[in-house]
Amino acid sequence: MSELTLSALDRDEALSEAIAELYGQTRAEFLLGTTLGGAAMLAALIAPPDAAAEVSDRGILNFGLRFERLQATFYTEAEGIGTIRRMPADKQRWAEVLGAHERAHVRILKKVLGRKAERRPFFDFGDATGSDAKFTRTAVAMEDLTVALLAGVTPRVHNRNLTAALFGLLTTEARHAAWARHIVGATPAADAFDEPRTLSDVGGVVARTHFIARRPSTSRRRRPRFTG
Amino acid sequence: MYGRDETAGAGGWTRARALRAAFGGGLVVAGGTALGVPGRLRTSAAAPSKQQDAEILDVFLLLERLQSALYRDAVRRGRLGSDVLEFAQTAGAHEAEHVRFLVERLGGQAGPEPRTDFGDVPDSDETFLRVAIELEEATIGAYIGQGANLTREEVGQVAKIVAVDARHAAWVRDLAWTSPAPHAADPPRDPAAALARLRDQGYLR
Numbered sequence: 001m002s003e004l005t006l007s008a009l010d011r012d013e014a015l016s017e018a019i020a021e022l023y024g025q026t027r028a029e030f031l032l033g034t035t036l037g038g039a040a041m042l043a044a045l046i047a048p049p050d051a052a053a054e055v056s057d058r059g060i061l062n063f064g065l066r067f068e069r070l071q072a073t074f075y076t077e078a079e080g081i082g083t084i085r086r087m088p089a090d091k092q093r094w095a096e097v098l099g100a101h102e103r104a105h106v107r108i109l110k111k112v113l114g115r116k117a118e119r120r121p122f123f124d125f126g127d128a129t130g131s132d133a134k135f136t137r138t139a140v141a142m143e144d145l146t147v148a149l150l151a152g153v154t155p156r157v158h159n160r161n162l163t164a165a166l167f168g169l170l171t172t173e174a175r176h177a178a179w180a181r182h183i184v185g186a187t188p189a190a191d192a193f194d195e196p197r198t199l200s201d202v203g204g205v206v207a208r209t210h211f212i213a214r215r216p217s218t219s220r221r222r223r224p225r226f227t228g
Numbered sequence: 229m230y231g232r233d234e235t236a237g238a239g240g241w242t243r244a245r246a247l248r249a250a251f252g253g254g255l256v257v258a259g260g261t262a263l264g265v266p267g268r269l270r271t272s273a274a275a276p277s278k279q280q281d282a283e284i285l286d287v288f289l290l291l292e293r294l295q296s297a298l299y300r301d302a303v304r305r306g307r308l309g310s311d312v313l314e315f316a317q318t319a320g321a322h323e324a325e326h327v328r329f330l331v332e333r334l335g336g337q338a339g340p341e342p343r344t345d346f347g348d349v350p351d352s353d354e355t356f357l358r359v360a361i362e363l364e365e366a367t368i369g370a371y372i373g374q375g376a377n378l379t380r381e382e383v384g385q386v387a388k389i390v391a392v393d394a395r396h397a398a399w400v401r402d403l404a405w406t407s408p409a410p411h412a413a414d415p416p417r418d419p420a421a422a423l424a425r426l427r428d429q430g431y432l433r
Contacts, residue, residue: 193388194387
């Protein structure tokens, strides 16, 4: 599992704002303290929203865009600083394909949204992109996270063409997750259903791992080296 | 090393254009034609309904049953290499759960169990991997193509299944030394073509 928390990563709070819009402020604050791709984060993302608020398809697509940018930025940064180039050939291939796919997802969603596409957020991956081991661990977590995320939002979309498109992105992200897990020697498909634990289990996970939800600050922080 | 991928290929841009048109045009559903969604979906531009759910879920059930049968045969015969056998055991257990889940959701409307005969397919890694990939891809493509015509409640249910089938597809493709994720966005497929091939080969009676 990655040790990167959402609050450390989400430098200008674009992700937490998006989560607050789709899932409510309480969930957003909870998620900020969770580890990227960890069980608590996955469960909180796939569980139904606190309020049954209807969110527009545009809101959901922009939410997806922020997470695709998160991934694209991650792979692009690892490529830019040479981490991927230093990996064995099979892992290089894997990381390059995933990076290309995530960048394509960003382009697709930006094209779909047109001028409604939100501004590009800034992310700070700390040293997660600097070594093969940390990069790989974070990639596995991030791909599992995106599967949970898309499985959660796909039923909330109104337009059926968009639903079909999100299914196509969901299956691609699930392939990425399985490929990443196979690369690290983990079972590519651990369960029959891609549904993380229930929210009541999450309380236990949080207690065990001492995750503490923190209130998002309103100040802007420094810009990272790469953006997606 | 894998062959060439369609990573950021033309398909994505075509789809993006189609989607933008749908999105900008008052979110009108075009019965899946903009995405090239084939077969039954194209004819079912009707709004999602419980009856339509049953028809679509029954197609998914048939595909899950075929996968389940292939993996069960392979595990029973035990002639595969250890890595491939591990896949058949794990994916087989998942498919059996998918079958149970869909049968339950369909209530009394589930179709009959298909009669299958995979012959010597499960006896070698090569033939098993080839047919397993074909079945996994047909299943994923059917979910993508037809899943959007389900009611929203069922969309949420099948999203949890198709993600696992996509994991299986990547895993079995990796075992076959072919790219686990050949597209930046997976396309919809008409399951009829895959089912016809299975019938031609005598695997599905």
